Amino acid sequence: MDIVQIVGIGLIATFLALVVKEQKPLFAFLITLFAGVFIFLFVIDELVKIISLLEHIAADANVHLMYLQTILKIIGIAYIAEFGSQIAKDAGQASIASKIELAGKVLILVLAIPIIKAVIEMILSLLPG
Structure with missing residues (x-):
């Protein structure tokens, strides 16, 4: 049922913005911005549940927590950058959107470097010599 509410909010905001x-135009942009933030806040509880589940799985699998935290940070950066980029595009600022993506x-x-280093060290330790 949550997705119906989210889609409803999105469609109402789209109609109002149009x-x-x-x-x-400024009010239309603000409607779009607030709808996006509201939808994000609507799903934040689900994100907390997912993160908790992943931490539990990582603990059961004996995976170092630093790796899981890094991966979650990477996913968070990707989502936030995409969200910011889409807002900039909605405001007609494609050049700023591309800078946010970059x-x-x-x-x-930068966050992936320690993981890449660990993978390379593991590969090198497996090689003879």
């Missing part, structure tokens, strides 16, 4: 856009990719790479 109606208001002719007279007040920043997200760079930050993801």
Whole structure:
């Protein structure tokens, strides 16, 4: 039922933004922004449940928590960068949107370096010599 509510909010916000856009483009953008934030807040409880489940699975699998935290941070950066980029695109700022996407990719790479290093060290330890 949650998805029906989310889609309903999205469609209502879209309709309102289209109606208001002719007279007040700034208000149309604000409607879009608030709808996006509201939808994000609506699903945040589900995200907390997913993170908790993943932490439990990682503990059961004896995976170092640092790796799981890094992967979750990477996923978070990807979602936040995408959200910010879409908002910038909605505001007609495609160049800023592309800069947000680039920043997200760079930050993801920075976070991935320790994992890449660990994988390379593991591969090198398996090689004879």
